[in-house]
Amino acid sequence: MLQIDPMQFLMQAGGLFVWVCIVAVVYAVVEKALGGPAAQDVPTDM
């Protein structure tokens, strides 16, 4: 009943993994260029 195209799904899953990696690399480069992880306000109650 559920029509799932495994090939299409696997390709999309792979593509999404690559996309996440690209975003992460770009962010890491920008983060490094700006001098390390963002100095966010300290968690209040952790």
Add this chain to the structure above:
Amino acid sequence: MDAVTAEIAFMATAAGKAFVILMDPVRLMYLAAGCVMGLVLGIVPGIGGLAGTAMLLPFTFNMDPYTAFALLLGLGSTTATGDPIPAILFGVPGGAASAATVLDGFPMAKKGEAGRALSAAYMSSLMGGVFGAFLMAISIPILRPVMLFLGSPELLAFSVLGISMVAVLSGNAPLRGLTAGCIGIMIAMIGTDPQSGTLRWTFNSLYLWDGLPLTPLLLGVFALPELCDLLIARTAIATDTSMANIYKGQWQGVKDCFQHWWLILRCSWIGGGIGSIPGISASVVDWLAYGHALKTEKGAAQTFGKGDVRGVIASESSNNAKEGGALVPTVAFGVPGSATMAILLGAFLIHGLVPGPDMLTKNLDITYAMVWSVALANILGAGMCYAFSPQFARLSILRFSLILPAVLGVVYIGAFEATRQWGDLYSLLIFGLLGWIMKQFKWPRPPLILGVVLGDTIERYLFISVERYGLAWLTRPIVAILFIIAIVGLVRPFMADIRIHGGIKKMLTSFQGPRFHPSQLFTIFVITILGAACFMALSWDFSAKIVPLVIGIVALIASGTSLFNDMCRKPEAGMESLVDQTIHEVERQISAGGGGGAAAATADQKIHMDLTSETGHLPLNIIITRAARFFGYLLVFMGIMAVIGLIPTVGLFVVFFMRYENSERWSLVITYATVLVIAITFVFEHVMHIPWPPTLMGQWFPELKSIIPSLS
């Protein structure tokens, strides 16, 4: 006598035959599949049983009626079992039917009692659901004359009774509650007036012509403020939940249910009874049961709203019982008891079944198969919840940086499913901001939703009643009784307020020069909007403007009085506000052991029937900065989504949010983002085939639509 015996034998035979048919392994498998889907859809905020039933309907074309209804009712019966999970763990009602569960379930999770609250919710859902099925089984043959006796005036009176609950639900702010309820009714009237065709408050927007859909409004008012506060407080919902507590609490939750069996029975009766009255939205049932428990349970006034398990039990037993009740008019008269039942009515026609006497005679076995399906689905659903309860409960100890991106993505998808227009997302954002401000300034939000849910119904039945009966409908006994109960419910909190202040005379003389506070700016904003709305309504047809104007004027008076009280009422010595004063008075009375009527009256006032912000300990500038950042995220999210689609945006957002907000380690960020986007793709793109909002990339490069998920 023989006739009665023969009748009973006929019923029992049909019930037995239906049970044997349903025990077929394939049918049981479909029932279980329906339960799983119902639970999942109940847990996912914004996608409730309504959307689920509609989505499943096409898959039942080739099934026999027993199997088809096993699947559909498996889903419909268990969404109310699954939806307390987000309500308790996140404070986000999975559906409108579990909105009242939030009030006590969420505080319990915060106290580290998530396991107990969930267990009590499952068990009371099971008991309520089985009771609902039982109610259907015995009422089908006998309810027909009663149902025929109810006309539009009675249905109107039931809706008015539902609206009168705003007074109970507004706790320490009855005027604000009344204003919020009236605003809700006015929101429900946005769109084309069914009587005259007048466009009411549509602002030349095609999106608003059919009225504002409930889902983005519900998600905006209840889900976004909780997520915003999560970012502001930067802490997990439950800070002290341990696994030991979760396991220990489960058994306690079961014991709670057996201990309060009488409450479950009463609330199930409310759920089943109200659910069986057509036209009254299922969203009211849990509020009515919660209000009933608040009024009748010993000591409830002191503990409800702060994490009392009885609040969870009342709400959950009633909302599961309503499915059985709602089936009664659907099956017997073809009058859907709820919106889900309206879709189910379509299933009847698809399978060649005609609701009405046939369902009680030659197709009685199908009717009883439905009864068994509802009962078994509730047992299966609760069993599944118990089996995976620790996994669900674990969610409440997750960090905000893990919860927020996932919930936000699902909230966006849920909101968009309302009408599948970008307007849904704008509504989500606007009502999210409104909800957060209301939460910050302690304006009760539930009355707003109640107004929206019942507003349309009230106006429709009012016109039918006046057209059909003139003013004579007011003298019908059931109408009169229901109206009296509604008026008493509305007036009671104001009388208690007067009593607290030592009578009307003292109340009217204890005023001073105006004092200003930032929270009054919001009240002034509300008054301005209400004034503008009433002014716009002046030019409409009489039939289109009468109800909105009356409601608008009531809201203006209530909000104006509230503002005047806020500015000019003299504070009692040593106390800052009416709320503080009441809290201290209740604490004094409780510590002095005075638990009598006066204590109950004041305690009633103390309860703020909504979740209050846990961010009061933070400096104002931090609250404002973080809230601005949250709503900034939402705006940027929507902007990027408009270009590249929702799923790639979720991936981008998760990476940025987890790293920027909480400096999570890269391995976790990449794993979490990948798993989340793949899961969303699988469930919503491949299983549910959800239509996505149109995107610029999709328009520029149509060939990419089959490659990039959610690109439309």
